[in-house]
Amino acid sequence: MTGKTHIMGGIAATTVMATFTDYDPAWFIFAGAIGGLIPDICHGGSKIGRKFPLLSKLINTLFGHRTFTHSLLFLLLVGFLLSLITSNRSLIIGVVIGMISHFLLDSMTKQGIKLLYPVNITVRFPFTTKTGGAVENLLLLGLTLLTIYFGKDIAIMDSLFFVQ
Structure with a gap:
C-alpha cells in the first residue's frame, strides 16, 4: 500500500475508535496517522524512509522489508518505548x-507481512491487491468516507484550542 493509504488507514482507525473512547481526539488521530507510517521505516522509498534515510537504510540492511517492522514484536517495542x-x-x-x-x-498485498517475526511465516489475506492499483484507490476512498462519517461528531477543534 502507498503512504497516503497508510496515513488514511491510521486516521480512519483512530477516528472510529475516538467516537467510542475518551482519548483526546486531536492527539489520538494525529498519532494514528504517524503510526500508519512507522512500519515502513524499513523501506527507503517510503514517506517515513525518505525523512530518516540513514535509519531506514540501517533497518532495511538488518531486517529487510516487511519483516521486523511489520511484526507484533516491533509493535510491542514501539508501544513500550513510547510509554517510557x-x-x-x-x-x-x-x-x-x-x-x-x-x-x-499490507496484509492485503501479495507480499504480505511477517507478523510473527522472527518466525518466517507470511501473513496475508486470502484476497490480495496491487500496491497503487485501482482496488487500493477504492480502499482509500472508503477509508476517507469512513473517517468523514465517524469524524463528523468529533470535536477536534475544541480539543486543540481547549474551548469548552
Missing part, C-alpha cells in the same frame, strides 16, 4: 492503532 517517553495515552495508543492499521493494509 510520554504518559500521553492518546499518543501511545494512537500510534499503536495506526501501526495495526498498517499491518492490516
Whole structure:
C-alpha cells in the first residue's frame, strides 16, 4: 500500500475508535496517522524512509522489508518505548492503532507481512491487491468516507484550542 493509504488507514482507525473512547481526539488521530507510517521505516522509498534515510537504510540492511517492522514484536517495542517517553495515552495508543492499521493494509498485498517475526511465516489475506492499483484507490476512498462519517461528531477543534 502507498503512504497516503497508510496515513488514511491510521486516521480512519483512530477516528472510529475516538467516537467510542475518551482519548483526546486531536492527539489520538494525529498519532494514528504517524503510526500508519512507522512500519515502513524499513523501506527507503517510503514517506517515513525518505525523512530518516540513514535509519531506514540501517533497518532495511538488518531486517529487510516487511519483516521486523511489520511484526507484533516491533509493535510491542514501539508501544513500550513510547510509554517510557510520554504518559500521553492518546499518543501511545494512537500510534499503536495506526501501526495495526498498517499491518492490516499490507496484509492485503501479495507480499504480505511477517507478523510473527522472527518466525518466517507470511501473513496475508486470502484476497490480495496491487500496491497503487485501482482496488487500493477504492480502499482509500472508503477509508476517507469512513473517517468523514465517524469524524463528523468529533470535536477536534475544541480539543486543540481547549474551548469548552
